Amino acid sequence: PVPVVAIDGPTASGKGTVAARLAERLGWHYLDSGALYRLVALAALRRGVPVEEVAMLARLARELEVRFAGDRIFLADEDVTEAIRTEEVSAAASRIAVHGAVREALLERQRAFRRRPGLVAEGRDMGSVVFPDAELKVFLTASVEVRAERRFKQLIDKGMSANIERLREELEARDLRDRERAIAPLQQCPDALRLDTSLMGVEEAVEVIFDWVRT
Numbered sequence: 001p002v003p004v005v006a007i008d009g010p011t012a013s014g015k016g017t018v019a020a021r022l023a024e025r026l027g028w029h030y031l032d033s034g035a036l037y038r039l040v041a042l043a044a045l046r047r048g049v050p051v052e053e054v055a056m057l058a059r060l061a062r063e064l065e066v067r068f069a070g071d072r073i074f075l076a077d078e079d080v081t082e083a084i085r086t087e088e089v090s091a092a093a094s095r096i097a098v099h100g101a102v103r104e105a106l107l108e109r110q111r112a113f114r115r116r117p118g119l120v121a122e123g124r125d126m127g128s129v130v131f132p133d134a135e136l137k138v139f140l141t142a143s144v145e146v147r148a149e150r151r152f153k154q155l156i157d158k159g160m161s162a163n164i165e166r167l168r169e170e171l172e173a174r175d176l177r178d179r180e181r182a183i184a185p186l187q188q189c190p191d192a193l194r195l196d197t198s199l200m201g202v203e204e205a206v207e208v209i210f211d212w213v214r215t
C-alpha cells in the first residue's frame, strides 16, 4: 500500500506547517483535512445553513467543488485560501465537525489523496479513522500558552488585530469540543508517537518526524 504519515493534534500545535514541510521534504502528497471542514463551514455560512442542519451540511460536504492547487485552495472557481482561516469559519468548522454524517461524507475525499509515492495527512482523526493503517502516526502537541501565542503571531503577521486572552479562550473551547465529541474525538492513538513542540521550532519538528519515517 501507499505509505501514509498521519499527524494529529490540537489547534495551533504546528501541524499544518510541519506536515506541509515534511511532505515537501519527502516529495509526498499533502492533505490538510481541516481545510475540508473549513470549506464546508464557509459554504454553509454563505448559504445561511445553520450548524445543526446535519442533512444539508452532509450534502454540502458531498457536493463541495474543491481544488487544492499548490498552497492555494479553491471553492468552485474562487480562491478561498484566506477566507477559510477567519475565526468565524474556525468556530463553525469545529461545530460542523461533530456530525457523523458530515465526517462520513468527507471520508472518501480524504482517502483519495493517498497516491504514490506517499501521503502526509494532518488533522484530528487521520490515525484513528481515515488512515488507521498509516505506517507512522504522530500526535503533535504544545502547551496552550504556546499555541495561543503562535495563533496571535500568525494574525499579527497578517496585519490583523488580535487579543491573546480571547484567542486562548477560543482555542480552549475548540479543543474541548474536538476532545469531547462522540464521533472521532481528538485523542492520541495508542500506536502514535507523541511530539511536544512547546520548545521546538518547525524545522526541528520536521527533522524529528523525518527521522522517524526513515527508521
Ligand code: CDP
Binding pocket: 010, 011, 012, 013, 016, 033, 034, 035, 037, 038, 090, 093, 094, 095, 097, 122, 123, 124, 125, 126, 174, 178
Ligand atoms: O488550524 P487548526 O488546527 O485550528 O484547525 P484545522 O486543522 O484547520 O481544523 C478546523 C476544525 O475542523 C477543527 O477544529 C476540528 O473541529 C475539525 N477537524 C476535524 O474534526 N477532523 C479533522 N481531521 C480535521 C479538522
